[in-house]
Amino acid sequence: xxxxxxxxxxGFVSGMLLFILAAGLSLIFGLMDVIALxxxxxxxxGGYIGLTMVRALDSFWLAxxxxxxxxxxxxxxxxxxxxxxxxxxxxxxxxxxxxxxxxLITIDLTRAQWGAYVESVSGPPQLAGQFRIFSVDFPIYRLxxxxxxxxxxxxxxxxxxxxxxxxxxxxxxxxAQMVSGLGINIQSVFAGVFxxxxxxxxxxxxxxxxxxxxxxxxxxEILILALVVVVVxxxxxxxxxxxxxxxIGLADTFGKAFIPEFARFLIFAVMAAVLxxxxxxxxxxxxxxS
Amino acid sequence: MPLYFLADMxxxxxxALARQTNVALVPTGATEAHGPHLPLSxxxxxxxxACRRAAERxxxxxILCAITxxxxxxxxxxxxxxxxxxxxxxxxxxxxxxxxxxxxxLAAHGFNRIVFSNHHLEPANFDAIKAGARRATDxxxxxxxxxxxxxxxxxxxxxxxxxxxxxxxxxYETSLVMADRADGDDRDDSEGSAECVTRxxxxxxxxxxxxxxxxxxxLKGGQPHERKTDSPQPTNPRRRNRMNTLNGLTRREFLKIxxxxxxxxxxxxxxxxxxxxxxxxxxxxxxxLPYTDIYAVLGESITAGMEMYFxxxxxxxxxxxxxxxxxxxxxxxxxxxQKARKLVEQDEVAFVTGIVSSGVLAGxxxxxxxxxxxxxxxxxxxxxxxxxxxxxxIWRTSFTxxxxxxxxxxxxxxxxxxxxxxxxPDYGAGADMASAFKNSFEAAGGQVVSLQKxxxxxxxxxxxxxxxxxxxxxxxxxxxxxxxxxxxxxKAWGSFGLAGKIPLLGAxxxxxxDVLPAQGxxxxxxxxxxxxxxMLDTAENNKFKDAYKKKTGKDANVFxxxxxxxxxxxxxxxxxVQGDASKVDKLxxxxxxxxxxxxxxxxxxxxxxxxxxxxxxxxxxxKYPDGLHNKxxxxxxxxxxxxxxxxx
Numbered sequence: 001x002x003x004x005x006x007x008x009x010x011g012f013v014s015g016m017l018l019f020i021l022a023a024g025l026s027l028i029f030g031l032m033d034v035i036a037l038x039x040x041x042x043x044x045x046g047g048y049i050g051l052t053m054v055r056a057l058d059s060f061w062l063a064x065x066x067x068x069x070x071x072x073x074x075x076x077x078x079x080x081x082x083x084x085x086x087x088x089x090x091x092x093x094x095x096x097x098x099x100x101x102x103x104l105i106t107i108d109l110t111r112a113q114w115g116a117y118v119e120s121v122s123g124p125p126q127l128a129g130q131f132r133i134f135s136v137d138f139p140i141y142r143l144x145x146x147x148x149x150x151x152x153x154x155x156x157x158x159x160x161x162x163x164x165x166x167x168x169x170x171x172x173x174x175x176a177q178m179v180s181g182l183g184i185n186i187q188s189v190f191a192g193v194f195x196x197x198x199x200x201x202x203x204x205x206x207x208x209x210x211x212x213x214x215x216x217x218x219x220x221e222i223l224i225l226a227l228v229v230v231v232v233x234x235x236x237x238x239x240x241x242x243x244x245x246x247x248i249g250l251a252d253t254f255g256k257a258f259i260p261e262f263a264r265f266l267i268f269a270v271m272a273a274v275l276x277x278x279x280x281x282x283x284x285x286x287x288x289x290s
Numbered sequence: 291m292p293l294y295f296l297a298d299m300x301x302x303x304x305x306a307l308a309r310q311t312n313v314a315l316v317p318t319g320a321t322e323a324h325g326p327h328l329p330l331s332x333x334x335x336x337x338x339x340a341c342r343r344a345a346e347r348x349x350x351x352x353i354l355c356a357i358t359x360x361x362x363x364x365x366x367x368x369x370x371x372x373x374x375x376x377x378x379x380x381x382x383x384x385x386x387x388x389x390x391x392x393x394x395x396l397a398a399h400g401f402n403r404i405v406f407s408n409h410h411l412e413p414a415n416f417d418a419i420k421a422g423a424r425r426a427t428d429x430x431x432x433x434x435x436x437x438x439x440x441x442x443x444x445x446x447x448x449x450x451x452x453x454x455x456x457x458x459x460x461x462y463e464t465s466l467v468m469a470d471r472a473d474g475d476d477r478d479d480s481e482g483s484a485e486c487v488t489r490x491x492x493x494x495x496x497x498x499x500x501x502x503x504x505x506x507x508x509l510k511g512g513q514p515h516e517r518k519t520d521s522p523q524p525t526n527p528r529r530r531n532r533m534n535t536l537n538g539l540t541r542r543e544f545l546k547i548x549x550x551x552x553x554x555x556x557x558x559x560x561x562x563x564x565x566x567x568x569x570x571x572x573x574x575x576x577x578x579l580p581y582t583d584i585y586a587v588l589g590e591s592i593t594a595g596m597e598m599y600f601x602x603x604x605x606x607x608x609x610x611x612x613x614x615x616x617x618x619x620x621x622x623x624x625x626x627x628q629k630a631r632k633l634v635e636q637d638e639v640a641f642v643t644g645i646v647s648s649g650v651l652a653g654x655x656x657x658x659x660x661x662x663x664x665x666x667x668x669x670x671x672x673x674x675x676x677x678x679x680x681x682x683x684i685w686r687t688s689f690t691x692x693x694x695x696x697x698x699x700x701x702x703x704x705x706x707x708x709x710x711x712x713x714x715p716d717y718g719a720g721a722d723m724a725s726a727f728k729n730s731f732e733a734a735g736g737q738v739v740s741l742q743k744x745x746x747x748x749x750x751x752x753x754x755x756x757x758x759x760x761x762x763x764x765x766x767x768x769x770x771x772x773x774x775x776x777x778x779x780x781k782a783w784g785s786f787g788l789a790g791k792i793p794l795l796g797a798x799x800x801x802x803x804d805v806l807p808a809q810g811x812x813x814x815x816x817x818x819x820x821x822x823x824x825m826l827d828t829a830e831n832n833k834f835k836d837a838y839k840k841k842t843g844k845d846a847n848v849f850x851x852x853x854x855x856x857x858x859x860x861x862x863x864x865x866x867v868q869g870d871a872s873k874v875d876k877l878x879x880x881x882x883x884x885x886x887x888x889x890x891x892x893x894x895x896x897x898x899x900x901x902x903x904x905x906x907x908x909x910x911x912x913k914y915p916d917g918l919h920n921k922x923x924x925x926x927x928x929x930x931x932x933x934x935x936x937x938x
Binding site: 003006007010011013014017111115116117118119120122130136137138139141142210211212213215216217218221225252253254256257260261263264 | 582583584586587590621716742743744745746748750751753754755757758760761773774776777778781782785786787804805807808809810
């Protein structure tokens with residue numbers, strides 16, 4: 001029983017980590033209908049920037065601030081010069097090709113800058129050590145990560161559903177021309193959303209680095225995980241991303257703990273099952289019909 | 291010496307000639323623009339020149355040849371796309387049909403050994419001629435060969451310019467035309483350009499010579515001349531001809547002619563650079579290592595180590611410069627297998643070295659075995675390659691997965707505890723390593739409580755596994771991870787507070803120098819077995835690690851050591867065969883005698899398992915002034931793979 005509860009906790013932590021990884025991708029897709037395959041690469045880039053900050057200034061908190069800023073800025077530039085040209089095209093293939101190319105370039109550049117060695121970022125000293133739960137010393141950093149994920153989800157939900165900015169963005173998705181007609185610069189709203197989504201990827205890179213390390217190839221692992229979460233949750237809804245993350249996190253954890261031989265395929269089995277029952281994903285609004 | 295140009299002979303003379311020989315040479319060229327400096331008939335001139343010289347050579351060996359009038363029109367598709375004035379082209383079908391019909395006629399008059407000497411090198415034209423020739427051969431009319439100067443084995447005798455593909459109207463063709471014209475009327479002293487021609491001739495002559503082994507036999511053995519046509523071969527007869535080529539012409543004859551052409555080059559003087567004697571051709575070695583993705587550091591380290599050794603010996607072995615052709619192994623087996631094929635078939639490397647992943651090694655094993663190509667494996671430790679799947683063509687300079695783990699089992703039982711859990715990634719190498727430890731641990735009296743298999747290659751969040759290990763509370767945990775997974779696993783081990791509480795043992799790759807800095811203090815105290823440690827205090831190792839650090843700015847790791855030793859094995863093997871890597875059997879014969887004392891200690895290759903006999907050391911992660919390293923606690927002595935699965 002005790003072991004089960006600890007694994008349940010592991011599952012929630014893992015789910016929140018997944019949510020942090022996938023939130024940016026989900027946001028960009030949900031609000032802008034853009035599939036940003038740069039997500040894994042920006043995750044890795046954010047992690048490496050964090051690594052450099054921690055090494056240079058010895059401050060995890062500063063890294064947590066700077067990495068998303070830099071990656072967000074990069075997102076802004078990319079949106080402004082490249083993604084913008086593809087809005088309104090019916091097919092996603094153009095976006096996929098463009099963002100995949102960007103991802104490859106980003107990965108090669110991080111490789112050139114930070115090398116191929118496995119790197120790791122230490123969490124902040126304030127969150128070092130363990131907190132005793134039953135007989136298990138549970139890492140405090142993981143507990144903090146759980147709280148952070150919940151806060152992030154709440155904040156995003158409030159912004160999108162309860163603020164004027166969120167309303168503009170949602171309106172822009174439904175009818176960009178109409179929103180422009182109301183005197184709102186929809187271009188810059190979209191640019192902001194894209195940059196914010198990228199910044200979230202960078203943030204996830206820093207937050208995830210103490211647990212998942214940093215190495216070439218991690219980008220594609222992250223991208224696949226994020227895509228699975230987004231697909232399971234329902235393409236492009238925040239609620240979907242949140243509950244999809246939890247479902248996948250729990251399935252992955254219990255799979256690893258109790259049927260490790262199948263752990264590798266379990267999350268994909270869950271994804272397949274969800275798609276069979278609800279082709280649009282758990283909270284899917286779109287995708288089922290396209 | 292008489293030459294027989296059919297166009298200049300009467301039918302009576304031709305009929306007489308046909309009673310003496312059945313060999314005909316057919317020059318083919320084009321009427322095509324060749325820049326502002328060469329005549330339209332350039333290709334025809336070259337083809338005629340080549341045939342004439344080949345006939346001279348062959349006549350010297352008592353083989354007479356008829357030379358037919360040249361083909362002057364060819365498939366020149368370039369003429370259609372580019373407005374080169376005065377280029378005349380014919381359709382491919384026409385060319386092909388013409389070749390067939392000429393063969394048919396020649397054969398009807400007694401010339402059924404026919405060589406087309408084509409010097410309009412456009413692929414479509416070559417293809418058309420070859421198609422016609424094949425039809426004639428397949429129909430049993432004649433044996434027809436179309437030697438292709440573009441083929442690497444012939445092109446390698448020509449100039450760099452030619453090999454690079456600049457074959458039209460450049461110095462290659464210009465020098466040949468000049469040489470041919472100079473022959474006729476002493477206009478200049480471009481005597482030396484004969485070398486180019488003779489090389490070309492040699493290509494042509496080589497083939498015509500070998501086309502007729504049975505005929506040559508007839509001449510020598512005095513058998514009746516009537517035996518003109520062999521019965522057509524059931525399978526591809528052209529291929530059969532080529533096989534004859536290799537067998538028919540002796541090595542001595544080849545060297546004689548090659549010697550003559552080399553001598554010709556020295557006479558030259560005022561000649562175009564195109565005819566300069568080629569320097570000794572570098573020896574191409576294929577390197578297949580991961581330079582991207584999770585194993586990138588391993589590939590980088592092995593390469594750096596290997597190049598370091600090559601640099602130490604001046605980049606040459608057996609008198610030849612070593613040229614490395616690198617391809618990315620990546621992680622996908624199919625893609626890597628394709629790269630191996632590319633190295634062997636397209637780059638024509640002498641042999642291949644590398645391979646980090648056991649999966650890739652298993653995936654390319656059959657290819658090297660079936661094609662009788664040598665692979666010197668510099669990492670992947672799959673046991674099976676030294677056991678059931680052994681092949682004479684794969685030798686290993688690294689280890690078998692069994693080796694570093696076997697001595698650890700007995701030691702762990704004696705010194706650490708009786709109940710162990712093994713945690714390994716769920717793939718071949720993980721299974722090999724786990725099985726070696728389990729066998730020796732249980733043979734000593736210990737008990738492996740459970741075997742934890744984790745997803746490979748992406749472990750994801752390791753927390754569930756660590757929680758299970760903690761929950762089972764064994765006397766020790768034995769693990770094998772490498773690269774990113776090693777860091778993730780050991781970090782989680784530390785963050786859950788297990789470091790120092792449950793002894794962590796494993797295969798040395800888990801705490802090797804490539805991952806230790808990222809693991810940090812979580813790795814402290816982990817004890818592992820491996821065939822090397824940075825802290826191994828021997829003269830050879832100290833020299834190696836200092837040089838490596840100087841070269842790369844990084845601490846050496848076991849992969850760099852293997853790369854370095856691989857470089858040494860390659861160089862010593864090539865020295866033994868004096869740089870002649872053309873015969874794989876000779877290479878394989880030379881390898882097992884390579885033996886030296888290197889950074890890891892005495893290094894010999896076990897002829898039975900085709901894998902090193904080497905010492906394994908017990909190491910413990912400890913703090914040093916410059917960070918964490920593996921302290922050497924004990925020398926387990928020489929460990930040799932058993933060659934079968936009897937010990938795990």
